[in-house]
Amino acid sequence: MSRTNSAERAALDGAAASVGDTAVSLSEAAGSSSGSRSPQATASPAIHAADLSKRFGGTIAVNSLSMTVQRGEVFGFLGPNGAGKTTVVKLLLGLARPTGGEALVLGAPLGDRETRRHIGYLPELFRFQALLTAKEVLRLHCRLLALPKAAWEEEARSALETVGLLERANDRVGTFSKGMQQRLGLGVALLGDPALVMLDEPTSALDPVGRHDVREIIRALRDRGSTVFLNTHLLEEAEHVCDRVAVIDKGTAIATGSLDELLGRHSRVRLKVAGPGASWWSSLSRFGRWHRQDEWIVVDGIDPPRIADLIDELVALGARVEAVIPEHQSLEARFLELLSKR
Amino acid sequence: MNPTLTIAALTIRESVRRRLLLAFVTITVVIVGLSAWGFDRLSHAHSLTSGESDLAVPQALILFMFMFSFVLALSASAIASPSISSEIESGVLMTIVTRPIRRTEVLLGKWLGLAALLAVYAGGVCALEFGVVRWASGFLPPNPLLAGVYLFAEGALLLTLALLLSTQMPVIAAGVIGVAVFGAGWLAGVVGTLGTTLNIGALRTVGQVGRFLLPTDGLWHAAIYYLQPPSLIAQHLAEGGRQNPFYAQGAPSWPYLMWVVCWFLIVLIAAVASFERREL
Numbered sequence: 001m002s003r004t005n006s007a008e009r010a011a012l013d014g015a016a017a018s019v020g021d022t023a024v025s026l027s028e029a030a031g032s033s034s035g036s037r038s039p040q041a042t043a044s045p046a047i048h049a050a051d052l053s054k055r056f057g058g059t060i061a062v063n064s065l066s067m068t069v070q071r072g073e074v075f076g077f078l079g080p081n082g083a084g085k086t087t088v089v090k091l092l093l094g095l096a097r098p099t100g101g102e103a104l105v106l107g108a109p110l111g112d113r114e115t116r117r118h119i120g121y122l123p124e125l126f127r128f129q130a131l132l133t134a135k136e137v138l139r140l141h142c143r144l145l146a147l148p149k150a151a152w153e154e155e156a157r158s159a160l161e162t163v164g165l166l167e168r169a170n171d172r173v174g175t176f177s178k179g180m181q182q183r184l185g186l187g188v189a190l191l192g193d194p195a196l197v198m199l200d201e202p203t204s205a206l207d208p209v210g211r212h213d214v215r216e217i218i219r220a221l222r223d224r225g226s227t228v229f230l231n232t233h234l235l236e237e238a239e240h241v242c243d244r245v246a247v248i249d250k251g252t253a254i255a256t257g258s259l260d261e262l263l264g265r266h267s268r269v270r271l272k273v274a275g276p277g278a279s280w281w282s283s284l285s286r287f288g289r290w291h292r293q294d295e296w297i298v299v300d301g302i303d304p305p306r307i308a309d310l311i312d313e314l315v316a317l318g319a320r321v322e323a324v325i326p327e328h329q330s331l332e333a334r335f336l337e338l339l340s341k342r
Numbered sequence: 343m344n345p346t347l348t349i350a351a352l353t354i355r356e357s358v359r360r361r362l363l364l365a366f367v368t369i370t371v372v373i374v375g376l377s378a379w380g381f382d383r384l385s386h387a388h389s390l391t392s393g394e395s396d397l398a399v400p401q402a403l404i405l406f407m408f409m410f411s412f413v414l415a416l417s418a419s420a421i422a423s424p425s426i427s428s429e430i431e432s433g434v435l436m437t438i439v440t441r442p443i444r445r446t447e448v449l450l451g452k453w454l455g456l457a458a459l460l461a462v463y464a465g466g467v468c469a470l471e472f473g474v475v476r477w478a479s480g481f482l483p484p485n486p487l488l489a490g491v492y493l494f495a496e497g498a499l500l501l502t503l504a505l506l507l508s509t510q511m512p513v514i515a516a517g518v519i520g521v522a523v524f525g526a527g528w529l530a531g532v533v534g535t536l537g538t539t540l541n542i543g544a545l546r547t548v549g550q551v552g553r554f555l556l557p558t559d560g561l562w563h564a565a566i567y568y569l570q571p572p573s574l575i576a577q578h579l580a581e582g583g584r585q586n587p588f589y590a591q592g593a594p595s596w597p598y599l600m601w602v603v604c605w606f607l608i609v610l611i612a613a614v615a616s617f618e619r620r621e622l
Contacts, residue, residue: 093440096621117442126433129352131359143348144441188437 130174349451
């Protein structure tokens with residue numbers, strides 16, 4: 001399940017960018033022109049933060065956070081409760097002001113009003129106007145986005161259909177369950193074909209069907225070229241849809257990369273091999289560290305493409321390979337491991 | 343549509359659906375209906391001469407309008423105090439201010455929507471009450487339009503103050519402070535009237551300072567002035583011009599009105615600045 005590509009590599013390189021790089025990006029953004037989804041240069045990352053910090057009195061909520069989210073990727077922002085995830089989202093949206101560092105969103109400074117036209121946002125804790133119908137809420141946001149009036153009806157219908165609320169279009173939001181409000185929030189975030197969709201715990205109130213639907217929506221957003229910034233503490237959710245993730249704890253990114261890189265999925269394969277012969281023991285060492293565990297042989301540190309080579313070699317040496325089990329570290333295990341190191 | 347007007351329209355629509363207007367209209371119609379009976383009795387009372395009746399009706403009207411001005415002020419505070427703070431707490435504003443709209447436009451839109459509701463209520467109350475009094479007694483205030491405008495202005499000032507408080511304070515605190523400040527302003531006016539009547543300089547100063555710090559009482563007295571017929575003013579002058587909280591000796595001066603406009607702008611700008619700086 002490898003999703004790593006050159007763009008992600010570039011993003012990883014960019015994650016270590018300095019404040020000086022930010023200054024360059026700022027000038028690029030200022031000189032860019034309109035034409036596509038965003039008025040900012042599409043070459044600029046969707047999000048670029050350099051030493052971003054936020055302090056509330058004596059409490060440090062975000063501590064010199066640096067990261068880059070490339071356009072078109074689904075970026076998971078993971079961390080335990082109170083890690084500073086929502087504060088980062090608020091900083092990126094201009095809802096709160098950073099006390100240090102800089103960041104660009106779609107190539108523009110934080111809080112840039114015109115850029116907000118290209119951002120869809122689903123807050124973690126929110127409510128819509130209870131006395132409006134779902135359709136009226138969507139039309140209100142179409143109006144706030146300054147979409148052409150002729151497009152409102154179709155935008156609203158499409159959003160309602162996507163989130164499965166078409167039949168409740170004319171019902172007042174006050175009658176909706178929390179999960180339905182979250183679906184509507186997602187629909188509102190999708191209006192106007194946003195270049196960047198920021199989802200803050202989008203499935204916290206949803207049932208399994210709803211969670212599945214959200215994953216499908218996120219994949220569809222990626223397919224149409226939108227960037228998705230997924231703020232979640234549900235690791236399974238991130239594992240299903242994210243191209244890259246950052247793990248944040250105490251306001252600092254403690255790991256960033258693709259899931260493959262983060263999980264070290266090349267690390268281990270478990271083999272059941274029959275056919276004695278001292279000669280093939282030594283060949284195992286060329287593929288990684290190995291040890292015996294009951295009737296199993298466990299090879300650590302092997303790259304996935306080399307598993308086939310290992311099997312070929314064992315067969316060539318006369319061994320009968322009865323079972324091969326590649327072992328993946330779960331994101332949860334890796335997440336806990338990362339946090340325990342701090 | 344302009345974003346400010348969009349928010350104003352949203353504010354009005356929500357208030358209408360909340361049946362806020364319906365509740366106010368129902369209560370007002372009941373009170374005005376009762377007052378119709380009262381004014382009819384007053385103007386046809388056998389115990390009063392026609393001259394006494396001509397003085398009693400306007401004085402009773404001023405008392406009624408005082409009650410409505412109180413309701414208007416309370417309503418202004420009640421509808422403005424949750425408009426920002428409760429929407430921050432509930433997260434409604436999070437979905438609005440992340441759109442390409444200035445916070446200034448959000449705040450001005452809310453002010454405009456609430457002020458429009460207040461204007462409708464003030465206009466409706468004045469039209470109904472003046473109409474009823476005219477029907478029952480034949481009396482119409484000398485300048486009903488200006489009286490209505492000053493009543494609305496009084497509510498609008500309190501609305502603006504409550505909106506400012508709402509940008510930083512929880513709903514209940516903003517509402518209570520708004521009402522308390524209005525009450526204190528009115529009381530300062532009463533103290534000032536007492537000071538004038540009893541010729542106590544310190545108390546007179548309290549009234550004067552109070553009307554500058556919070557001009558609602560000054561505007562209420564401006565409304566009173568335009569509710570009083572010349573006969574009522576003449577009677578007060580004949581009695582030596584004795585002051586009372588329900589009598590106004592003169593029209594508001596232009597410098598005072600200019601100060602009221604400045605006060606309004608200062609508070610409105612402070613509300614905008616406060617909301618712009620507020621982290622959500």
